[in-house]
Amino acid sequence: MxxxxxxxxxxxxxxxxxxxxxxxxxxxxxxxxxxxxxxxxxxxxxxxxxxxxxxxxxxxxxxxxxxxxxxxxxxxxxxxxxxxxxxxxxxxxxxxxxxxxxxxxxxxxxxxxxxxxxxxxxxxxxxxxxxxxxxxxxxxxxxxxxxxxxxxxxxxxxxxxxxxxxxxxxxxxxxxxxxxxxxxxxxxxxxxxxxxxxxxxxxxxxxxxxxxxxxxxxxxxxxxxxxxxxxxxxxxxxxxxxxxxxxxxxxxxxxxxxxxxxxxxxxxxxxxxxxxxxxxxxxxxxxxxxxxxxxxxxxxxxxxxxxxxxxxxxxxxxxxxxxxxxxxxxxxxxxxxxxxxGRVDDMKLIRGTNVFPSAVEAIVREFEAVDEFQIALTREEGIRDEITVAVELKPSFDDQFPMLSVELGKALAEGHEGLRFNVRLAERGSLPRFELKARRLIDKREV
Ligand SMILES: [Zn+2]
Known part of the structure; x- marks a missing residue:
């Protein structure tokens, strides 16, 4: 160094x-x-x-x-x-x-x-x-x-x-x-x-x-x-x-x-x-x-x-x-x-709160156990928008998900005017890896 x-x-x-x-x-x-x-x-x-x-x-x-x-x-x-x-x-x-x-x-x-x-x-x-x-x-x-x-x-x-x-x-x-x-x-x-x-x-x-x-x-x-x-x-x-x-x-x-x-x-x-x-x-x-x-x-x-x-x-x-x-x-x-x-059009509105993928990344990366992540936006029952962060953990951190999900959810909410984030555990190797521009947000609301 x-x-x-x-x-x-x-x-x-x-x-x-x-x-x-x-x-x-x-x-x-x-x-x-x-x-x-x-x-x-x-x-x-x-x-x-x-x-x-x-x-x-x-x-x-x-x-x-x-x-x-x-x-x-x-x-x-x-x-x-x-x-x-x-x-x-x-x-x-x-x-x-x-x-x-x-x-x-x-x-x-x-x-x-x-x-x-x-x-x-x-x-x-x-x-x-x-x-x-x-x-x-x-x-x-x-x-x-x-x-x-x-x-x-x-x-x-x-x-x-x-x-x-x-x-x-x-x-x-x-x-x-x-x-x-x-x-x-x-x-x-x-x-x-x-x-x-x-x-x-x-x-x-x-x-x-x-x-x-x-x-x-x-x-x-x-x-x-x-x-x-x-x-x-x-x-x-x-x-x-x-x-x-x-x-x-x-x-x-x-x-x-x-x-x-x-x-x-x-x-x-x-x-x-x-x-x-x-x-x-x-x-x-x-x-x-x-x-x-x-x-x-x-x-x-x-x-x-x-x-x-x-x-x-x-x-x-x-x-x-x-x-x-x-x-x-x-x-x-x-x-x-x-x-x-980020991109001007990357800004997403979730239940009245502005969310930028780069701001979510900044918080997720504070957690050492996280190896890869992905953000998904969904619309439940046709009306309620939900935001879910899927995380893959590093091998030695496997058993820490229950605690991590609570802490990460809390940190994400604190950074977003109290907005509730769901945190989900993704299977190892299931999330995409990127060599060029990473696309870690999927918006399923209009599909
Ligand atoms: Zn300078």
């Missing part, structure tokens, strides 16, 4: 820039990206014209609110209208060097994205902010535990490591057992994984008689793909299982890279890479702007994506912005307190 991570900046000039200068830089870049979209992408031109917006109206940063929002639905519809990529490319598809898409599970058409050479350089540069900022250096051996498919995942991280000069180990198509053996054999110092998979690897290692905390050289873990990286109890479990420091990051297919990262000071939140993005927080119902400390939907504008512009895109992520001064690292970049808190 590293006791203190080194403090460092990938791009010190911009990361430490006074806010006023940073905002002037954002305005300059915003104008450029909007001009380009208006003149090169028919989709954006039509959209802006319909909203009565012209690029020359951007006189200050506040004028960004004149630009209409873009949604994922709109993007998907546009790609269906004009297959494969929609009328939104700003240059010839011949110039593309990469294709990536959303996983397209649940039978939906995937969202398709093309990248140019410049896009791809930018994508790996964005990861540099996170990797260097968390103390990863050329002497590190970075192990990427992901599938290396069409889903963007840690692709950008891979190329970032090459820029850093770190040794990069790709592990697509390998089993968890195979990965663990390789992590030990090569002496990997850094792991990239989803929070769920970082825990899964520790479980599998323990079944193999390996204690990753003692037997591996891993001291840094870069987490992405789920909110767990900023859920304190989940993060603590991961850090203990590996005896390593874990950093939360988050990215998105539409941008092709990460957009927020946790620095080596581990502030319990993630810095927004504000010299490459404008992130706004809005009220998801009214679309109105929210300020520091208010919870709402993240809206992103990217300066780096050239092939397909991304302007005022509604991400559906639930966030709460706080000023850069709330972290001690010196960066002027604002933060999302607690990282991405």
């Amino acid at each position: 590293i006791t203190e991570l080194p403090l460092g900046y990938w791009n010190p000039k911009n990361e430490l820039m006074p806010r006023e200068e940073l905002e002037a830089l954002q305005l300059k870049k915003l104008r450029r990206v909007v001009e380009r979209a208006y003149h090169k992408s028919p989709f954006h031109r039509t959209k802006f014209d319909e909203a009565g917006f012209k690029p020359e109206q951007l006189r200050s940063l506040a004028d960004i609110e004149r630009i209409p929002f873009t949604t994922k639905e709109e993007w998907l519809q546009e790609q269906q209208r004009h297959p494969l990529f929609g009328d939104m490319l700003t240059t010839s598809p011949d110039l593309a060097i990469r294709y990536h898409s959303t996983s397209g599970t649940s039978g939906r058409t995937p969202l398709r994205v093309l990248d140019s050479i410049r896009d791809w350089q930018w994508i790996s540069d964005m990861w540099g902010y996170a990797f260097y900022g968390f103390g990863i250096r050329s002497t590190d051996i970075v192990y990427l535990s992901f599938a290396y498919g069409a889903f963007i995942g840690f692709w950008g991280a891979h190329y970032c490591c090459e820029k850093l000069g770190a040794l990069t180990v790709a592990s697509g198509g390998m089993s968890s057992e195979g990965r663990i053996k390789q992590i030990l054999e090569l002496g990997a110092t850094t792991i990239c994984a989803t929070p769920t998979y970082a825990l899964r690897l520790a479980q599998v290692a323990s079944e193999m008689g390996i204690d990753l905390a003692k037997d591996s050289k891993v001291d840094k873990i870069i987490l992405s793909g789920e909110p767990g990286g900023s859920v304190p109890s989940t993060k603590r479990l991961i850090e203990t299982a590996w005896s390593a420091k874990a950093a939360d990051t988050a990215g998105m297919t539409e941008i092709g890279t990460l957009v927020v990262f946790e620095c080596s000071k581990q502030p319990g939140g993630t810095h927004i890479i504000e010299d490459h993005l404008i992130d706004e927080v809005i009220d998801p119902k009214t679309g109105g702007k929210l300020g520091y400390g208010e919870r709402g939907e993240r809206v992103v504008t990217s300066f780096g994506r050239g092939f397909i512009p991304l302007i005022r895109y509604r991400t559906g992520d639930l966030v709460e912005k706080v000023p850069g001064t709330s972290c001690t690292c010196g960066r002027t970049f604002d933060l999302y307190k607690g990282g991405i808190l």
Whole structure:
């Protein structure tokens, strides 16, 4: 375990820039990206014209609110209208060097994205902010535990490591057992994984008689793909299982890279890479702007994506912005307190109480005996909504369920204005395990 991570900046000039200068830089870049979209992408031109917006109206940063929002639905519809990529490319598809898409599970058409050479350089540069900022250096051996498919995942991280000069180990198509053996054999110092998979690897290692905390050289873990990286109890479990420091990051297919990262000071939140993005927080119902400390939907504008512009895109992520001064690292970049808190539409209303899966996870993970869990929402007798948490226990905790169910039920109720949760014991191995994005909530109320 590293006791203190080194403090460092990938791009010190911009990361430490006074806010006023940073905002002037954002305005300059915003104008450029909007001009380009208006003149090169028919989709954006039509959209802006319909909203009565012209690029020359951007006189200050506040004028960004004149630009209409873009949604994922709109993007998907546009790609269906004009297959494969929609009328939104700003240059010839011949110039593309990469294709990536959303996983397209649940039978939906995937969202398709093309990248140019410049896009791809930018994508790996964005990861540099996170990797260097968390103390990863050329002497590190970075192990990427992901599938290396069409889903963007840690692709950008891979190329970032090459820029850093770190040794990069790709592990697509390998089993968890195979990965663990390789992590030990090569002496990997850094792991990239989803929070769920970082825990899964520790479980599998323990079944193999390996204690990753003692037997591996891993001291840094870069987490992405789920909110767990900023859920304190989940993060603590991961850090203990590996005896390593874990950093939360988050990215998105539409941008092709990460957009927020946790620095080596581990502030319990993630810095927004504000010299490459404008992130706004809005009220998801009214679309109105929210300020520091208010919870709402993240809206992103990217300066780096050239092939397909991304302007005022509604991400559906639930966030709460706080000023850069709330972290001690010196960066002027604002933060999302607690990282991405979940999805705006993940919020469920149960008998008048708001429930977020990430908040339930934070409580469940406080219980050491729990190995895996799942939340189910049901409607009883057609009227009464019930919420049930199914838990699988670790082998040595088998006989503790009666006590645990009472304590867990009580903790869940306390965290949710007294709402009653049912707690059920699930058979070992019966709950799904996840390598990519975990889906631990099933809503059976409308089935
Ligand atoms: Zn910081």
